[in-house]
Amino acid sequence: MKRFFLHFGFWFVYTLQATLLEMVWMEPLLHKFTQWQQWWISLHIIMVLNIPKILLAYYLMYVTVNRVLNEKGSLRKNIGMAALMCVLAVLLYRVIFNHYVIPYAIYDLAPQKKLLDISRTLLAVMDIGFAAGVAVAIRLGRIQLAGKDREKKLLREKHATELKYLRNQTNPHFLFNTLNNIYALARKKSEDTPDVVMKLSKLLRFMLYESNKDFIPLTEEIRMLDDYLELEKIRYSDRLTITFYKELDAETQMVAPLLLLPFVENAFKHGVSETRFDSYVHIALTLKKGMLTFTIENTKEDNGKDKVTDSIGLSNVRRQLELMYAHHTLDVYNQPNTFKVHxxxxxxxxxxLALYHSGR
Structure with a gap:
């Protein structure tokens, strides 16, 4: 129905402007009629002359254009058929004008002797060509816009699928690291093992229900980080110093879930766990007018490697940032004894992104 009204609107507007032009063009022949009669005579003429224009326009729009775009038949054949239809439309236009418009629409004028008079045939070509050309141009423009919309939709779906994969990859990666922690405590027969399992259960509950959302409040992400840090404190006890500074000007600010966890995980897996002496993890998180600043620094052993190598978690979060936040900066500083992310x-x-998660 929408398409019908769009097409009707186009031909309605075209007919009105063509009628006004026809009144001016035919004024010498219609001077004996009133202005209102001139209007109806001009409208009558345009209506009957619209027949070949409409036939040609819709043939070009829905036959020629579709066949060329869908590569049906050779290009030469399609162009040849379009040219033939143009010729037939011009012939029909001249027949209608010569044998109907002149003797009937303009009242009792004698038909022209030459059907294909050069000057009048050229006028017919211009008249038909303008109407059909504008219609085809609009059709091609809509096809191009629809193609761009489909391309954008496919790109969004591709990014959404990739982002879903990255988030799903984060979960087992986190679980793997945490189970290693529990394993280490169990081997020591630590009394803290049950508490660690309970905190792990709480974190997994977060990942099961919250990580499937597109965005969550930043306060929930911070709460999850606090729980993870508490878990690590149990494991490393006195030889680890953890500080977590937070300053938020809006607690309702939304953020993509599990965006900060990989940085914290990395600090323990590739820093603290490989450090033989007292170590620290310093974290600072500030939010001011929608601008999030997150800094994490941890100690590490001097292994003589200054080159920064991404773990699965860091590579994952880099890509998530590229997909989700165009305006971001991520700087990594790998010093001999410290590792810092800003x-x-x-x-x-x-x-x-239109994300489609299972179970939603």
Missing amino acids: LTINLNNHAN
Whole structure:
């Protein structure tokens, strides 16, 4: 129905403007009629002359254009058929004009002797060509816009699928690291093992229900980080110092889930766990007017390697940042005894991805 009204609107507007032009063009022949009669005579003429224009326009739009775009038949054949239809439309136009418009629409004028008079045939070509050309141009424009919309939709779906995969990859990666922690405590027959299992259960509950959402409040992400840090404190006890500074100006600010956890995991897996002496993890998180600043620094052993190598978690979060937040900076500093990450994100400028998660 929408398409019908769009087409009707196009031909309605075209007919009105063509009628006005026809009144001006035919004024010398219609001077004996009133202005209102001139209007109806001109409208009558345009209506009957629209027949070949409409036939040609719809043939070009829905036969020629579709066949060329879908590569049906050779290009030469399609162009030849379009040219033949143009010729037939011009002939029909001249027949209608010569044997109907002149003797009937303009009242009792004698038909022209030459059906294909050069000047009048050229006028017919221009008249038909303008109407059909505009219609085809609009059709091609709509096809191009629809193609761009489909391309954008496919790109969004591709990014959404990739983002879902990255998030699903984070879960087993986190579980693997945490189970290693529990295994280490169990081997020591630590009394803290039950508490660790309970905290792990709480974290997994978060991942099961919250990580499937597109966005969660930043306060929930921080709460999950606090739980993870508590878990690590149990494992490393006195030889680890953890500080977590937070300053938020809006607790309702939304953020993509599990975006900060990989940085914290990395600090323990590739820093603290490989350090033989007292170590620390310092974290600072601030939010001001939608701008998130996250800094994490941890001690590490001097292994003589200054080159930064991404773990699964860091590579994963880099890609998530690229997909979700165009305006962000991520700087990694690998010093002999410390490893530092500095992240800034404009949380108000995020990608609008249509995510489809299982169970939603």
